[in-house]
Amino acid sequence: MKYALVLLFAIGPLxxxxxKLPPGIEKLAxxxxxxxxxxxxxxxxxxxxxxxxxxxxxxxxAKNIVNGLKGIYVKSFEFEKEGEYSLSDLEEIRRQxxxxxxSRMVGVISKKGGxxxxxxxxxxxxxxxxxxxxxAEPKELTVVNIVGNISLDDLSSLxxxxxxxxxxxxxxxxxx
Amino acid sequence: xSRLDDALREAFRRQxxxxxxxxxxxxxxxxxxxxxxxxRTFASGFRPAKFRWATAxxxxxLLMIGGSLEYRRQQEDRQGRMAKQQxxxxxxxxxxxxxxxxxxxxxxxxxx
Numbered sequence: 281m282k283y284a285l286v287l288l289f290a291i292g293p294l295x296x297x298x299x300k301l302p303p304g305i306e307k308l309a310x311x312x313x314x315x316x317x318x319x320x321x322x323x324x325x326x327x328x329x330x331x332x333x334x335x336x337x338x339x340x341x342a343k344n345i346v347n348g349l350k351g352i353y354v355k356s357f358e359f360e361k362e363g364e365y366s367l368s369d370l371e372e373i374r375r376q377x378x379x380x381x382x383s384r385m386v387g388v389i390s391k392k393g394g395x396x397x398x399x400x401x402x403x404x405x406x407x408x409x410x411x412x413x414x415x416a417e418p419k420e421l422t423v424v425n426i427v428g429n430i431s432l433d434d435l436s437s438l439x440x441x442x443x444x445x446x447x448x449x450x451x452x453x454x455x456x
Numbered sequence: 457x458s459r460l461d462d463a464l465r466e467a468f469r470r471q472x473x474x475x476x477x478x479x480x481x482x483x484x485x486x487x488x489x490x491x492x493x494x495x496r497t498f499a500s501g502f503r504p505a506k507f508r509w510a511t512a513x514x515x516x517x518l519l520m521i522g523g524s525l526e527y528r529r530q531q532e533d534r535q536g537r538m539a540k541q542q543x544x545x546x547x548x549x550x551x552x553x554x555x556x557x558x559x560x561x562x563x564x565x566x567x568x
Contacts, residue, residue, distance in 0.1 A: 318546040320539060327532070328539035342547055352546045388560040397557040415553045424550045 299412055299425050301355060302372035304365075308421065311364045312357035322350045322428075349428035356422040362394075365421050370414060373423065374398075377412060394418045404429070 309315045320328065325346050332343040357365070377384070377400045386399040395417045402410035413424040492500075 316545065316549065318542045318549075320542055320546065324539045325543065327536045328543040331536040331540040332543075342543065345547070346543065352543065352550075354546045354549050356549055386557050386561060388557055388564075390560070395556075397553065397560065399554070399557055413550060413553045413557070415556065422549060422553055424546070424553060426550065 299373060299376050299410075301353075301423065302369055304369040304372065305355065305421075305423065308357045308365050308369070311359060313360045314356075314358040316354060316356040318352060318354040320352045325349055325352065345430065348430060349426065351425075351427040353425040353427075354422070357420065359419045359421075362418040364419075365416075367416075370416060370421075373412070373414060382410075382412075 329343055329346045332339040332346070334340050334343065359365070381402045382400050383403070384398060385401050386397070388397045390396065396415070398414040400412040401408050408430050409428065411424075411426040411430060413422070415422040
């Protein structure tokens with residue numbers, strides 16, 4: 281029983297985070313010129329939510345987004361030169377995202393600029409229960425893992441807030 | 457002797473005050489005594505040295521509890537503000553990357 285509890289506490293954060301970062305990515309911090317590491321579990325999100333003002337429109341929006349979330353994990357590395365990370369590190373994350381429940385929503389691969397962006401989401405009872413963004417550029421690598429219920433409207437509302445420029449997405453496209 | 461002497465002697469003659477005199481004096485003294493204030497009554501309970509130490513210890517305990525609660529509140533406040541900053545940063549990065557993908561999709565759609 282005691283061992284089961286210890287095991288539960290040990291794997292608890294992993295289950296919450298759902299997608300585990302491979303050790304290769306964790307080691308990239310040593311090579312990177314700039315590292316952003318955000319790790320907010322449910323308790324920290326609730327604490328942060330208490331400090332978001334309902335009077336400020338941006339913060340109110342963020343508060344609304346945070347209410348359905350169980351965790352936000354962001355790792356972003358900026359490098360001085362190209363080729364500091366290997367694609368096999370990303371492949372390890374992709375392998376996890378091939379598990380049942382996950383599906384790739386967007387995959388943009390730019391051979392010219394070498395900028396690849398992939399968006400994966402996990403559905404829980406017809407609702408988005410998780411979102412992973414893999415953004416790989418020659419000198420930058422970003423992995424965003426959002427755990428919890430987040431609606432597409434909330435996702436859209438991320439743009440244009442906190443100084444993020446809003447990009448309008450055309451829903452229909454007519455050929456001339 | 458004159459009549460004045462007789463009158464004075466009569467006036468200063470010893471008289472027995474009676475058996476209730478002591479009781480009457482004590483009752484009168486009790487009525488005349490000013491009423492002790494509530495603070496004096498309260499403080500009188502702490503006159504013995506051990507009560508003074510107990511009061512000092514209780515006050516010290518109260519101060520320590522108050523201090524630790526305030527320290528905890530400040531620590532929570534600091535953690536909350538840091539968590540908020542991290543959250544804003546995370547949303548900013550997530551939003552930016554999402555917008556890049558949307559922009560690319562838009563460009564691809566426009567190129568069709």
